[in-house]
Amino acid sequence: MAEYQIMVAPNGARRQRRDHPALPLSPAELAQEAADCHRAGAAALHLHVRDAQGRHSLDAGRYREAMAAVAEAAPEMAIQITTESAGIYTPDQQFACLQALRPAAASVSVREMAQAPEIATRAYALCAETGTQVQHILYGDSCVAQLQTWYRAGVIPDAMRDVIFVLGKYAPPVLAQPQDLSGFLSATRTMDLNWSLCAFGRQERACLLAGIAAGGNPRIGFENNVETPEGDPLATNAASVAALVTAASAAGHILRKG
Template sequence: MAETIITCAVTGSLTRPQDNPNLPVTPEEIANSALEAADAGAAILHLHVRHADGRPSMELDHYREMVRLIRRKNNEVILNITTGPGGRFQPGDEDPKIAGPRTNFVTADRRVEHIVDLKPEICTLDLNTMTFGSEIVINTPPYVKRMSEIIYDNGVRPEFELFDSGDINLLRDFLDAGVFRGPPLASLVLGVKYGFAANSETMFYARNLLPRDTIWTGFGIGRMAFPMLAQAYVLGGHVRIGMEDTIKLSRTELVKSNAELVERAASIVRLLGGTVASGGRARQLLKLAQ
């Protein structure tokens, strides 16, 4: 890569504050951590929100406050806001057709309500339907199509989250049908159980399945976060790191901040001979509004 874009995934929805007390939770904590990550070299901020007790949130007010606090201090960094929450279904114990208590499955319109309101530069669009823990994540083609229509209508660019090879087939089919617009932005998500394995062979295979003009990022989770970051760079992709993906620097050392992770990511890119793109340069590379 001539210039490598670092995305920082600031808090996610599955990492737990009890496992690392440095995990940002409130809109103010997430915004402050995001701004520190941008100062450390992240050109894109991938953003979720949470309730005060650490549970994942879909509250519009949480998104609004987080974005307000970030934009008050930084207008250059690119915001990439999740649309992942709202796709989980837990079959009930008595009747699997009836949703269990961990279900949060909502309409496609509800999934992107905050995108319509905030209009970030980018938002994620998950293409996976898969087992996720003891639940199912559901993103059927008609459901994805509806979400994409709303996203495009609001001038936002989707980043397609790809968890397995079938997701790439769906990406290709929807590009061919004109549902998605090229060149696509995509992330290869490695290390989620029952999805792409976090190893070199899998990333190489997945990259080769992508449409030729795809602008892609590759990342792994947990202890494979940094090995997969280096692998993504070597294979010509952009990179991602953050406390959504890993809360440990080593087996015994907890991550202190997202900035610490971004600094290490930037160091790896430079050691491998690369250059880290600024937020302004990333906007040019992705053809986003300045």
């Protein structure tokens, strides 16, 4: 039996309505989705915003609009922005997003920051100064090694111990499997991390249940998966959250909502 807390990632950077007709894109849609997912059991929202053409955006103004809408619709829900590049933004643009918003929480890709070490140093220092809760995105062993190097060098403050393990890939598509978690746990076993996981593809729920049992927190949502385990379309992000809560409860795990 384990306690866990859910973060929902309702849209991501790449999916469009052709991938799922209920994908939330506008601030109003994201706000409604946040409220629905909070009622279903999610405590936090991993927020992506889009530009006028529906493309991934790090625009501070668009973020502020969406954050305000979510805060009004789901005032008890924590909001985590992303600085992910999605192959569009450079590290200096990612830093500019952090600098403009100074958010309460942000996900930051170790792999992307490593492209510009001097900007990485400034970004982590800024987050330490502003109190931003950084969640380091880890895609594999090389990211873990980089994180360890930066802890030893003092680039990343020792207290910034939140990470998310990414199981599988969006492009080229690699479907996650529960056994994928073992490599991350082995690589990080001495690092004293507060870890979460997300998983691409229809085995998302099985992967997240394995993560909960191992002591991690799940991130679920259309960013990573739009299908049931049987391959049918999921109805909504909230339905996906609710199904995870039901399955985790059946396994004896305890949901922490706040």
